[in-house]
Amino acid sequence: MNEPALLELFNSLREAGLPIGLAEYNLLLEAISGGFGTRDRDALAQLCRALWVKSQREEQIFQNYFDQIIIQQSEQVFIESETEKPSLINQKKQITPRKKAARLTRF
Amino acid sequence: MVKSLNSNDFKYTGNKQPKLGETYKGKLIYPYFPSQKLVDVVNLAIYLGRPLLLKGEPGCGKTKLAVAVAYELELDFEAWYVKSTSQAKDGLYIYDTVGRLRDAQLAASGSLTTEEKKRFDEPTSYIRLGPLGRGFTNPKRSVILIDEIDKADIDFPNDLLLELDEQLIKIEEVQENGREKEIKAVNPPIVFITSNDEKDLPDAFLRRCIFYYINFPSYEQIVQIVKNRFPDIANELVEKAVARFIKLREILEGETGRFSKNVSTSELLDWVNALQRDSLKDALNKLSEESQLPYLEVLLKSWDAHINYLRLSRDDE
Numbered sequence: 287m288n289e290p291a292l293l294e295l296f297n298s299l300r301e302a303g304l305p306i307g308l309a310e311y312n313l314l315l316e317a318i319s320g321g322f323g324t325r326d327r328d329a330l331a332q333l334c335r336a337l338w339v340k341s342q343r344e345e346q347i348f349q350n351y352f353d354q355i356i357i358q359q360s361e362q363v364f365i366e367s368e369t370e371k372p373s374l375i376n377q378k379k380q381i382t383p384r385k386k387a388a389r390l391t392r393f
Numbered sequence: 394m395v396k397s398l399n400s401n402d403f404k405y406t407g408n409k410q411p412k413l414g415e416t417y418k419g420k421l422i423y424p425y426f427p428s429q430k431l432v433d434v435v436n437l438a439i440y441l442g443r444p445l446l447l448k449g450e451p452g453c454g455k456t457k458l459a460v461a462v463a464y465e466l467e468l469d470f471e472a473w474y475v476k477s478t479s480q481a482k483d484g485l486y487i488y489d490t491v492g493r494l495r496d497a498q499l500a501a502s503g504s505l506t507t508e509e510k511k512r513f514d515e516p517t518s519y520i521r522l523g524p525l526g527r528g529f530t531n532p533k534r535s536v537i538l539i540d541e542i543d544k545a546d547i548d549f550p551n552d553l554l555l556e557l558d559e560q561l562i563k564i565e566e567v568q569e570n571g572r573e574k575e576i577k578a579v580n581p582p583i584v585f586i587t588s589n590d591e592k593d594l595p596d597a598f599l600r601r602c603i604f605y606y607i608n609f610p611s612y613e614q615i616v617q618i619v620k621n622r623f624p625d626i627a628n629e630l631v632e633k634a635v636a637r638f639i640k641l642r643e644i645l646e647g648e649t650g651r652f653s654k655n656v657s658t659s660e661l662l663d664w665v666n667a668l669q670r671d672s673l674k675d676a677l678n679k680l681s682e683e684s685q686l687p688y689l690e691v692l693l694k695s696w697d698a699h700i701n702y703l704r705l706s707r708d709d710e
Contacts, residue, residue: 306600317440332434335604336437
């Protein structure tokens with residue numbers, strides 16, 4: 287998985303109490319690989335919202351974390367590679383593989 | 394997850410609109426103007442093969458979306474209007490046990506015709522499919538609307554999970570090879586579910602759905618809706634009526650705090666219809682800022698709303 291920022295967003299939302307699990311995370315990746323949510327930052331937010339947010343209360347939590355974690359420069363965040371698989375680049379929030387593994391074991 | 398291979402073939406655009414008075418599958422349908430976001434989320438639900446759960450205040454177009462999608466994609470349409478007494482099983486099938494018992498008695502006394510006898514010998518002939526069941530067995534892909542799911546019992550959504558997930562119906566009453574008869578969806582239907590937030594839906598159910606909150610239409614969108622319903626209407630009348638309608642909504646919103654009781658687009662359309670019976674000049678006069686709204690009884694359906702309106706509109710002056 288090449289989306290550390292998305293994983294961080296996902297983990298933060300879980301910690302904030304959203305009822306989402308690994309299945310919902312994988313669903314997001316599936317949708318992204320199908321070309322959804324890749325147009326710009328707004329489209330990504332909308333995609334995450336559709337899959338993870340189920341009430342207006344959760345919406346506020348989501349917006350908060352999304353703004354914090356997914357950086358603003360949309361042109362830099364979304365780079366369509368030749369294989370058309372979007373990659374999300376966010377150097378600051380890079381999570382080391384070990385840390386990532388530690389997070390995943392919690393599911 | 395079950396997903397059809399050709400799910401990419403279906404792409405909703407929201408651009409194909411029916412003409413005035415056009416019917417689709419025996420139902421009168423009206424133009425529908427989705428936002429780009431709504432179009433995107435419909436395509437997402439189709440792509441992932443998940444039900445799309447729609448929330449939003451009355452009149453925002455939750456229910457009408459499903460048939461609009463069916464119309465554009467030329468798919469069959471099944472609607473299931475949930476009632477407080479609805480059971481999940483009703484949408485799948487009803488087994489006509491009484492009919493079978495009747496036939497059993499008639500068969501015992503030898504008074505069944507050959508045709509009726511044939512029916513009696515075939516236990517599956519007593520299965521009456523519900524909207525979901527029909528959608529599942531339809532060789533063509535269909536659009537299914539489950540309207541106002543929050544009206545039913547709290548267990549209702551969870552009871553539906555298995556069927557929606559596995560696209561499989563188990564008929565308890567009919568045994569095949571020693572097991573319950575199973576009907577597998579031929580073509581996974583596109584499922585729309587609406588909720589008015591009367592009850593909270595169970596988490597397990599929410600997790601399976603794609604969720605979208607439809608905002609109440611803007612001034613421009615409402616004007617477009619009214620003009621489409623009444624193509625011959627004068628621009629001036631539409632603009633004035635919609636402007637006052639939105640102002641009325643704002644007044645009532647501030648008072649009740651809950652949008653569920655607020656006036657909605659369907660009342661607006663009735664109201665515009667009533668206004669059109671007057672001459673244009675009269676109607677415009679009645680809509681002028683100084684006067685009280687005409688035909689209030691069409692817009693306001695509760696005594697509280699009436700009193701609030703009268704009191705607050707007086708405060709404004």
